[in-house]
Amino acid sequence: MKPDYELKPAMKKMQIESLRKEQIKPIQSILKGQDTIVSAPTSMGKSLIYQLPALVHSHQLTVVIEPTLALIYDQVKKLQELEISADYLDHTRSKLEEISVFDALSKGRLTLLYVTPERLQSTRFQSALSMCDLYMVVIDECHCITEWGYTFREAYLQIGHFIEKLSRKPIVFACSATIQKYTVEDLSDKLHLDSPKWFRCDLTRKNLILIKKDLTMEDRSLENRLYSRFKAVKKVVRKYQGTGSVVIYASTIDYVDALYDYLSEYFPGQVVRNHSKMRPHKKEKMLLDFLTGQRKIMVATTAFGMGVDVPDIELVLHFNVPLSMVDYVQQIGRGGRDGRKCHCVLFYEQNGDDQKIFTS
Known part of the structure; x- marks a missing residue:
């Protein structure tokens, strides 16, 4: 036209x-x-x-x-x-x-x-x-x-x-x-x-592959559940990351910091983080490293994403279930902007809170 x-x-x-x-x-x-x-x-x-x-x-x-x-x-x-x-x-x-x-x-x-x-x-x-x-x-x-x-x-x-x-x-x-x-x-x-x-317009993004990962455990202790999630993050990143970038969303600043420390051991020199409590110069430096491709794995709170144009994101991982379907759609929409396949993995447990997004 x-x-x-x-x-x-x-x-x-x-x-x-x-x-x-x-x-x-x-x-x-x-x-x-x-x-x-x-x-x-x-x-x-x-x-x-x-x-x-x-x-x-x-x-x-x-x-x-x-x-x-x-x-x-x-x-x-x-x-x-x-x-x-x-x-x-x-x-x-x-x-x-x-x-x-x-x-x-x-x-x-x-x-x-x-x-x-x-x-x-x-x-x-x-x-x-x-x-x-x-x-x-x-x-x-x-x-x-x-x-x-x-x-x-x-x-x-x-x-x-x-x-x-x-x-x-x-x-x-x-x-x-x-x-x-x-x-x-x-x-x-x-x-x-x-x-x-x-x-x-047609909102269908055929290159986004949506995956739900059930992490429900019989052991309900918070320490064991979190350790299981951390290991699952490492496994998912290793499985789906190729040469492109990864965004991992977590619901709290504490989760972001903990994931950053954990993943930095297994992916040295590749991990950055983004949240509101970071010092401005450090936050800007890490964001620039991610935008320019010098570092490939971003761990961030859910506020991250608007205004971030990284075309080669090939994995969007939700460590926690988003607050709403609107948030979820916005966040996975950052993936696969170059038209290539992007896996969108959502961690959840079978309880009332985590099920809300699937029924909203």
């Missing part, structure tokens, strides 16, 4: 020769000025769906709301490498850097600005935005509105209020890999969308 003529300069800027048909229809919807929602697998290239229209309207501003700083840094880095006028605002920026971004905003020099939902509550940011020619507001990973908004990220529930207060309503684009019909209705209500177009 050929893209519209007006997209060609933007595609050239992004160094893209062709688009998938699943991308073109929502892009056309945005270019027609319609609020648009896309449900598509993680490997489909959802970012291009809003980035290309943003480049077509490069004289206007597109604000992109991301759930994690990792996602923001990754997207901005890629765009800046293509010499596209993109930047970000977050709490890590120095005063001089922040002044520079606000100056670029005031002079209309930015095409894409990446922020977290918390930034929208800043009166300074709201004031700066009121002076901009705002083309579009993007909510990436929009399932976070309902998944996180009612618990620890209340700012997500204020996005709709932020949009409603704008002097001129921009186009709104929301995307995620986990959107159902009832979610679309909820999003439309919370974001004050105007008869949004919903594009639901």
